[in-house]
Amino acid sequence: MSAPWKEIVRKIDDYRWEIPTSYKAGMLVPGLIFASEAMLGHSWQEQAFEQVANVAFLPGIVRNSLAMPDIHWGYGFPIGGVAATRVKDGVVSPGGVGFDINCGVRLVRTNLTEDEVRPKIEQLVNQLYVNIPSGLGSEGKIRVKEKELEEVMVRGSRWAVEKGYGFLEDIIVTEESGSMKGANPDKVGGKARKRGIPQLGTLGSGNHFLEVGVVDELYNTEAARAMGIEALGQVLLLIHTGSRGFGHQICTDYVALLGEAVKRYGISLPDRQLACAPISSSEGQDYLAAMSCAANYAWANRQFILHWARESFSKVFGKSQEELGMRQIYDVCHNIAKLEDYTINGKKEKLCVHRKGATRAFPAGHPDVPDIYRSIGQPVLIPGDMGRYSYVALGTEAAMKETFGSTCHGAGRVQSRGAAKRSLRGADVARALAEKGITVKAGSMASLAEEASEAYKDVTEVVDITHKAGISLKVARTKPIGVVKG
Amino acid sequence: MPINKDFEILDHTADVGIIAYGADLKQAFANAARALFSLITELDDVEEVLHQDIVVNASDVESLLVAWLNELVYRFDTEAILFKRFDISQLDDTHLKARSYGEKVDSSKHKLKTGVKGATYHMLKVDKTDGFRVQVLFDI
Numbered sequence: 203m204s205a206p207w208k209e210i211v212r213k214i215d216d217y218r219w220e221i222p223t224s225y226k227a228g229m230l231v232p233g234l235i236f237a238s239e240a241m242l243g244h245s246w247q248e249q250a251f252e253q254v255a256n257v258a259f260l261p262g263i264v265r266n267s268l269a270m271p272d273i274h275w276g277y278g279f280p281i282g283g284v285a286a287t288r289v290k291d292g293v294v295s296p297g298g299v300g301f302d303i304n305c306g307v308r309l310v311r312t313n314l315t316e317d318e319v320r321p322k323i324e325q326l327v328n329q330l331y332v333n334i335p336s337g338l339g340s341e342g343k344i345r346v347k348e349k350e351l352e353e354v355m356v357r358g359s360r361w362a363v364e365k366g367y368g369f370l371e372d373i374i375v376t377e378e379s380g381s382m383k384g385a386n387p388d389k390v391g392g393k394a395r396k397r398g399i400p401q402l403g404t405l406g407s408g409n410h411f412l413e414v415g416v417v418d419e420l421y422n423t424e425a426a427r428a429m430g431i432e433a434l435g436q437v438l439l440l441i442h443t444g445s446r447g448f449g450h451q452i453c454t455d456y457v458a459l460l461g462e463a464v465k466r467y468g469i470s471l472p473d474r475q476l477a478c479a480p481i482s483s484s485e486g487q488d489y490l491a492a493m494s495c496a497a498n499y500a501w502a503n504r505q506f507i508l509h510w511a512r513e514s515f516s517k518v519f520g521k522s523q524e525e526l527g528m529r530q531i532y533d534v535c536h537n538i539a540k541l542e543d544y545t546i547n548g549k550k551e552k553l554c555v556h557r558k559g560a561t562r563a564f565p566a567g568h569p570d571v572p573d574i575y576r577s578i579g580q581p582v583l584i585p586g587d588m589g590r591y592s593y594v595a596l597g598t599e600a601a602m603k604e605t606f607g608s609t610c611h612g613a614g615r616v617q618s619r620g621a622a623k624r625s626l627r628g629a630d631v632a633r634a635l636a637e638k639g640i641t642v643k644a645g646s647m648a649s650l651a652e653e654a655s656e657a658y659k660d661v662t663e664v665v666d667i668t669h670k671a672g673i674s675l676k677v678a679r680t681k682p683i684g685v686v687k688g
Numbered sequence: 689m690p691i692n693k694d695f696e697i698l699d700h701t702a703d704v705g706i707i708a709y710g711a712d713l714k715q716a717f718a719n720a721a722r723a724l725f726s727l728i729t730e731l732d733d734v735e736e737v738l739h740q741d742i743v744v745n746a747s748d749v750e751s752l753l754v755a756w757l758n759e760l761v762y763r764f765d766t767e768a769i770l771f772k773r774f775d776i777s778q779l780d781d782t783h784l785k786a787r788s789y790g791e792k793v794d795s796s797k798h799k800l801k802t803g804v805k806g807a808t809y810h811m812l813k814v815d816k817t818d819g820f821r822v823q824v825l826f827d828i
Binding site for chain 1: 697699700701702703704728746747750751754755758761762765766768793799800801802803805806807808809810811812825827828
């Protein structure tokens with residue numbers, strides 16, 4: 203067991219806490235945790251702090267091993283962790299991305315209001331559930347051949363749009379324009395392909411969901427308007443899923459491969475799940491090429507799901523896409539490693555930024571922010587649990603300086619899935635949500651109990667810390683009225 | 689310390705771990721596989737309709753445990769097979785050969801519970817000192 207938190211962390215200010223390198227021999231940089239004192243006091247944090255310290259062992263890590271306020275205990279890396287390594291002499295770690303490569307969030311606006319949607323919410327949720335394959339063992343409605351899967355690996359969302367699933371405008375407001383460069387299908391093994399083919403175009407299970415939400419707070423009306431969020435009561439759609447078994451298998455294959463590389467390159471690590479290889483090595487390059495394939499698969503996946511969601515809305519409300527105005531606001535990933543430029547000690551440096559349960563948060567003016575948002579900054583999408591809120595925020599210059607352009611990604615678990623299931627029944631969770639005016643359709647009642655609000659931190663506390671610390675700034679809040687869970 | 693159970697489930701904030709026991713390492717590896725499928729479905733509902741032979745190799749015994757469980761995750765994900773019994777005929781630190789018995793998922797009788805993304809190396813343990821005991825954390 204690790205030490206009590208007060209013996210591990212040192213207060214910098216109300217929202218910043220440091221784990222000094224003296225905490226554990228082998229740490230190359232200090233840990234930096236964004237949190238309030240109230241959050242730090244919980245016992246469930248201590249394992250996560252140990253993991254923040256462990257990540258600080260990675261060769262080439264720059265400045266800090268970072269933790270966002272939604273941090274919780276993961277495997278190897280903490281969830282809510284950010285680590286940047288120098289490309290020239292640092293490492294890349296598949297565990298710093300995780301199994302669900304490019305798990306991410308896509309937010310879509312509509313012209314609909316709560317008053318129009320409420321009377322049909324049951325029908326809408328059922329239509330989404332029928333139209334979008336979800337749940338454990340579900341297979342997609344589209345069947346690609348292996349050659350087409352390779353196209354998906356290289357071209358991501360763009361491939362889906364060219365096949366008629368969505369619009370070019372969707373790609374413009376997708377991180378990396380929905381197709382990450384450097385993807386090489388030759389680096390993806392047969393097992394990942396076999397898992398990937400039937401699961402393309404599926405939501406999956408666990409914490410993945412579709413959420414129909416209503417704007418209930420606006421903090422920055424000008425930025426909101428730029429995103430097409432015009433008024434309180436407006437209905438938005440949030441899609442949360444990733445690269446399914448395709449990404450899981452790529453992670454599995456490369457953690458095993460890089461576990462061997464660690465020995466070859468003489469890297470010493472406190473946790474085998476941190477397995478890594480120099481970015482410049484063939485193993486490191488191969489992982490990044492395969493990871494990019496999974497990232498593109500995930501973007502294509504969310505593109506298909508968006509298309510079926512639009513169809514579902516059209517059918518239920520009897521309106522055309524023009525009338526519905528279902529324009530994508532943004533799509534951002536929160537499990538990824540990206541090569542990005544930063545100024546370190548006055549010098550421009552290329553870094554590999556691992557975001558494991560953390561969202562990119564680039565400021566106004568950054569060249570990777572789409573033109574339509576260039577003057578306000580990149581939209582940051584932060585889903586909460588299904589019973590509370592979700593947030594839209596903006597990336598900032600402070601994030602570039604402090605967190606390698608990163609912020610939080612969600613609420614963060616506080617209760618294990620087992621404990622949630624033991625203390626709550628799925629039927630009771632559904633009833634409690636219904637009382638709050640939230641209609642839920644879930645593939646399994648057990649998964650509903652696992653994902654109950656009680657199992658999560660309050661996302662409002664998380665988002666308030668990132669807002670006050672300045673690494674992302676709040677724009678709008680939505681509350682869910684309908685949810686589809688896998 | 690004699691233990692009268694095959695395996696137990698460990699709570700973890702985001703994911704789920706298992707500890708499996710055995711009189712020998714083969715039994716502990718077989719029980720770890722049972723524990724994996726107990727997360728996915730109710731083992732009592734699964735019948736032994738088919739079997740598959742599985743061979744796994746790795747560089748050390750801990751990696752072998754992870755590779756064995758990941759091979760089963762892969763077969764469930766691609767062939768929808770629920771396994772419930774594992775007859776491990778060969779096992780040393782780097783090599784495993786097993787015949788696994790179970791059946792294809794039938795939604796009319798199998799309730800699928802938790803999706804398992806993969807077995808991790810975090811908290812991984814293969815303990816041969818006092819009875820055989822193995823520990824693995826899954827990403828779910």
